[in-house]
Amino acid sequence: MQKIHILGIVGSPRKGKNTDSLVQRVLDGAKDVGAKATKIYLNDLSIKPCQACNRHPFPKYCFYHDGMTKLYKLFATVDGVVLGTPAYYETISSQTKLMIDRCNCLSQITKTPSGKLHFTRRIQKSKKGIFIWVADCSQNIKPALLSIKFWCQDINLKIIQIIKMHHSDRPDSNREKLLKKAYHAGKLLVDSIKMG
Numbered sequence: 001m002q003k004i005h006i007l008g009i010v011g012s013p014r015k016g017k018n019t020d021s022l023v024q025r026v027l028d029g030a031k032d033v034g035a036k037a038t039k040i041y042l043n044d045l046s047i048k049p050c051q052a053c054n055r056h057p058f059p060k061y062c063f064y065h066d067g068m069t070k071l072y073k074l075f076a077t078v079d080g081v082v083l084g085t086p087a088y089y090e091t092i093s094s095q096t097k098l099m100i101d102r103c104n105c106l107s108q109i110t111k112t113p114s115g116k117l118h119f120t121r122r123i124q125k126s127k128k129g130i131f132i133w134v135a136d137c138s139q140n141i142k143p144a145l146l147s148i149k150f151w152c153q154d155i156n157l158k159i160i161q162i163i164k165m166h167h168s169d170r171p172d173s174n175r176e177k178l179l180k181k182a183y184h185a186g187k188l189l190v191d192s193i194k195m196g
């Protein structure tokens with residue numbers, strides 16, 4: 001049987017810091033229950049901003065061929081995704097937003113005769129995932145979640161757990177507790193995927 005494949009996406013440019021460590025712990029938990037893990041640092045990929053070209057690149061996902069080409073392939077094949085981003089200006093990092101905007105072509109938006117918007121997904125593989133948000137002083141995750149939830153529709157992902165860190169670089173960040181939580185979340189993610 002093929003191993004469950006979990007993709008970890010790090011939206012912070014700081015390797016080895018809070019976001020990266022939490023994503024890594026989720027992947028560690030997943031690996032310890034037999035999953036295969038792939039970690040991507042968005043900051044290492046060259047991703048051009050969406051140009052809103054409004055063309056339909058079918059059967060390709062986008063006319064650009066850059067760092068997103070690899071991610072599109074992974075979105076179509078992996079079983080689970082863990083996305084971690086720092087809170088930048090109350091929302092998400094620019095690295096994360098670049099990636100999200102480039103997923104606009106993954107669902108085609110049409111209007112029904114009554115004027116309602118209808119989304120047709122191009123990625124059929126349904127996935128489960130975890131969202132990690134790392135903030136210093138910000139408390140309100142809702143603005144970040146607005147983008148994330150919209151992106152989830154496009155890549156066919158259901159978030160089953162959210163992990164929030166506050167006071168990220170301070171002693172009261174609950175770092176050790178959250179790293180344990182992330183590890184267990186990785187195990188639970190794989191269990192949940194297995195259960196279907």
Ligand SMILES: Cc1cc2nc3c(=O)[nH]c(=O)nc-3n(C[C@H](O)[C@H](O)[C@H](O)COP(=O)(O)O)c2cc1C
Nearest residue numbers: 014017018019086087088089090135136137138168
């Ligand atoms: C450009 C920029 C904007 C930031 N904006 C916020 C913010 O709005 N709210 C907040 O709590 N922290 C903010 N921070 C702090 C980061 O969220 C915090 O340092 C976090 O730990 C970064 O994640 P990392 O440790 O994984 O790199 C900002 C940091 C940067 C560099």
